[in-house]
Amino acid sequence: MTTIFITGGAGFIASAFVRLLLAEQPDVRIVNYDALTYAGNLENLTGVDEVRHVFVKGDICDRTSVTSAVPENCEAIFNFAAESHVDRSILSADEFLRTNVIGTQVLLDAARAKGVRRFVQISTDEVMGSLPDNSGLFFSEDSPLRPNSPYAASKAAAEFVVRAARETHGVDAVITRCGNNYGPRQFPEKLIPLMIANAMNDQPLPVYGDGRNVRDWIHVDDHCRAIWLAYEKGAPGEAYNIGARNERENIDVVRSILNALGKPESLIKYVEDRLGHDRRYAIDPSKAETELGWTPRITWEAGLASTIDWYRENQTWVEHIRSGDYRAYYDRMYGARLNASGSNPA
Ligand code: NAD
Numbered sequence: 388m389t390t391i392f393i394t395g396g397a398g399f400i401a402s403a404f405v406r407l408l409l410a411e412q413p414d415v416r417i418v419n420y421d422a423l424t425y426a427g428n429l430e431n432l433t434g435v436d437e438v439r440h441v442f443v444k445g446d447i448c449d450r451t452s453v454t455s456a457v458p459e460n461c462e463a464i465f466n467f468a469a470e471s472h473v474d475r476s477i478l479s480a481d482e483f484l485r486t487n488v489i490g491t492q493v494l495l496d497a498a499r500a501k502g503v504r505r506f507v508q509i510s511t512d513e514v515m516g517s518l519p520d521n522s523g524l525f526f527s528e529d530s531p532l533r534p535n536s537p538y539a540a541s542k543a544a545a546e547f548v549v550r551a552a553r554e555t556h557g558v559d560a561v562i563t564r565c566g567n568n569y570g571p572r573q574f575p576e577k578l579i580p581l582m583i584a585n586a587m588n589d590q591p592l593p594v595y596g597d598g599r600n601v602r603d604w605i606h607v608d609d610h611c612r613a614i615w616l617a618y619e620k621g622a623p624g625e626a627y628n629i630g631a632r633n634e635r636e637n638i639d640v641v642r643s644i645l646n647a648l649g650k651p652e653s654l655i656k657y658v659e660d661r662l663g664h665d666r667r668y669a670i671d672p673s674k675a676e677t678e679l680g681w682t683p684r685i686t687w688e689a690g691l692a693s694t695i696d697w698y699r700e701n702q703t704w705v706e707h708i709r710s711g712d713y714r715a716y717y718d719r720m721y722g723a724r725l726n727a728s729g730s731n732p733a
Pocket residue numbers: 394395396397398399400401420421422423424425426427428445446447448466467468469470471472486490509510511512542564565566567568569574
């Protein structure tokens with residue numbers, strides 16, 4: 388058996404990673420370490436094997452707790468745990484720097500102390516900043532790190548502490564930088580689940596600015612397969628950009644969701660833009676394709692349809708979130724925006 392330690396496994400992407408590995412890697416045993424912040428949800432792990440998967444509640448910034456939780460003979464640490472939402476980082480950046488930067492350093496130290504063979508840092512394309520509209524430019528592994536939001540800055544800083552651990556202490560580390568994920572169990576603060584949840588409840592769909600910002604969307608399971616291949620085949624010290632060549636304007640994504648749910652476009656409400664809103668993300672995934680042998684399997688059309696179906700069939704999951712602290716967050720983020728009398732540009 389290969390034992391791995393993953394962090395943030397009660398969140399969206401890492402819970403999908405757990406499910407994928409348990410289904411496709413029969414020799415893998417997982418220790419899943421998560422602080423259960425607002426985004427961590429044990430319901431995301433419902434039905435998961437309890438023999439090959441062990442859940443441990445803990446904070447990645449807590450050195451003592453991390454060191455005792457990383458098992459002996461641990462083959463790899465996959466660091467997914469993070470504060471992950473740009474809008475929250477605009478409201479307050481402290482927790483982003485604490486978890487995303489200090490937490491990564493604590494995990495790197497634990498990897499050394501425990502003789503862990505490889506460290507996989509789950510990063511994001513957002514560390515590379517924003518690309519101009521219609522420029523034909525793409526993010527490559529050589530693009531400079533030019534983060535624009537506090538979230539992106541904290542993830543870029545995390546990449547630098549990973550690099551420093553490698554250069555200084557010889558830690559074997561690889562970094563993955565993926566674009567925007569979608570799929571089941573994504574917290575409804577992010578664009579796609581927020582719009583699905585609001586549309587299902589006949590509530591306004593708040594589109595920032597002119598709605599023409601571009602994101603490069605990928606199904607979470609395709610991202611998770613790439614992370615596993617980066618662990619298996621990635622060269623030490625290398626970064627891999629992960630993307631499905633699937634750029635979409637936000638407004639088109641929102642319209643597709645309304646269409647699929649049979650809801651009217653009159654639910655769309657253009658609202659005040661996000662501060663420092665990155666215009667376009669677009670990834671060139673050639674290196675991952677060539678060096679890792681990775682290609683995405685899930686088309687946008689099939690992936691979006693199955694994601695919408697999941698939210699339709701799991702309304703209790705959504706309602707558990709929407710009935711908790713989420714309400715206060717939503718009011719703070721959208722109350723004034725939705726009450727402002729904006730004009731719809733489209
Ligand atoms: P998420 O917000 O859904 O989940 C984050 C998880 O981390 C939660 O379970 C939370 O409880 C846990 N966590 C937070 N702080 C912690 C701490 N101090 N100690 C231990 N656990 C803690 O995030 P996600 O969307 O699943 O993203 C996972 C990772 O992937 C993040 O590192 C993010 O930067 C990266 N990423 C996300 C996307 C995306 O589109 N969502 C794209 C590229 C990269």
